[in-house]
Amino acid sequence: MARKxxxxxxxxxxxxxxxxxxxxxxxxxLEGESSGRDRLSxxxxxxxxxxxxxxALQAMTRSQNAAMIGNLRxxxxxxxxxxxxxxxxxxxxxxxxxxxIPKKRLEAxxxxxxxxxxxxxxxxx
Numbered sequence: 543m544a545r546k547x548x549x550x551x552x553x554x555x556x557x558x559x560x561x562x563x564x565x566x567x568x569x570x571x572l573e574g575e576s577s578g579r580d581r582l583s584x585x586x587x588x589x590x591x592x593x594x595x596x597x598a599l600q601a602m603t604r605s606q607n608a609a610m611i612g613n614l615r616x617x618x619x620x621x622x623x624x625x626x627x628x629x630x631x632x633x634x635x636x637x638x639x640x641x642x643i644p645k646k647r648l649e650a651x652x653x654x655x656x657x658x659x660x661x662x663x664x665x666x667x
């Protein structure tokens with residue numbers, strides 16, 4: 543069981559909220575690129591259409607964007623879980639072994655929900 547310790551939860555919450563906003567903006571941008579809604583994508587699509595275009599390259603780009611969007615959405619879920627843990631008082635406690643996650647790990651990865659040992663042993667969820 544984790545010992546009670548003092549963490550600056552406001553600092554971690556602010557960092558997580560900033561990361562969340564940045565990731566959400568990246569998702570929005572990638573979705574716009576994939577759908578051709580942004581100005582640059584429309585201009586490039588028009589040039590490709592006029593010049594014959596490379597449908598395979600466009601399909602590959604859309605596929606890569608979809609994969610990146612999926613990864614970013616997973617990151618949002620992890621950040622949301624960490625924010626929830628702040629609210630319910632379990633932030634900084636490993637969800638596997640219930641020991642405190644070292645402050646150095648939380649400083650580097652504030653969305654961490656597992657200590658390094660458990661993350662290494664069990665991998666990301």
